[in-house]
Amino acid sequence: MQGMSERQYAAHAGVSRGAVQKAKLAGRLVLHSDGSIDAQGSDTRRAALTDPARQRPSLPRPRLKPVPEAAVAAVGETLREQGLSAPAVGSSTTFLQARTANEVLKAQERRLKLQKLKGELVSLDRARILLFRLARQERDAWVNWPGRVAALLAAELGVDAAVMHRALESHVRAHLGELADVRTDFK
Structure with a gap:
């Protein structure tokens, strides 16, 4: 030919x-x-x-956008978490490494969804609501405690019940005030 x-x-x-x-x-x-x-x-x-x-104009080849450094760092971090080799910081990530990291992330996401479906995980908002409810129940129990035990303690100690109630209430409220300064951080 x-x-x-x-x-x-x-x-x-x-x-x-x-x-x-x-x-x-x-x-x-x-x-x-x-x-x-x-x-x-x-x-x-x-x-x-x-x-x-x-004639049709020839289509320019699409220019590939550079991958942000944060994305490359995330790929490396995911690979290292799984005990796989990750590219050095500043070097390029191979397609295989990026694909492996993507598959690892998808597997982790599926595991979290499964744990949530099984009831092993709850959302952060739900956890905050439950914690707030529990804290409020504890506080209410402590606020009502002096009224329930003041008369019993006064009889045991031989003091006036009203004085005992005021003393217990002031100490419980002071203690609850100290506990109110404690903040939960879920981060």
């Missing part, structure tokens, strides 16, 4: 094989005696015979 096949010329010219076949039938290609395509002659003839207004 002296020249190119239809497929080879299509790749050379950046067109489809169908476009090469149409150009061949229309006589816009230069052919060798064996039917193969003369690339140089065909390029020249196609340029001369093809109406520029009817």
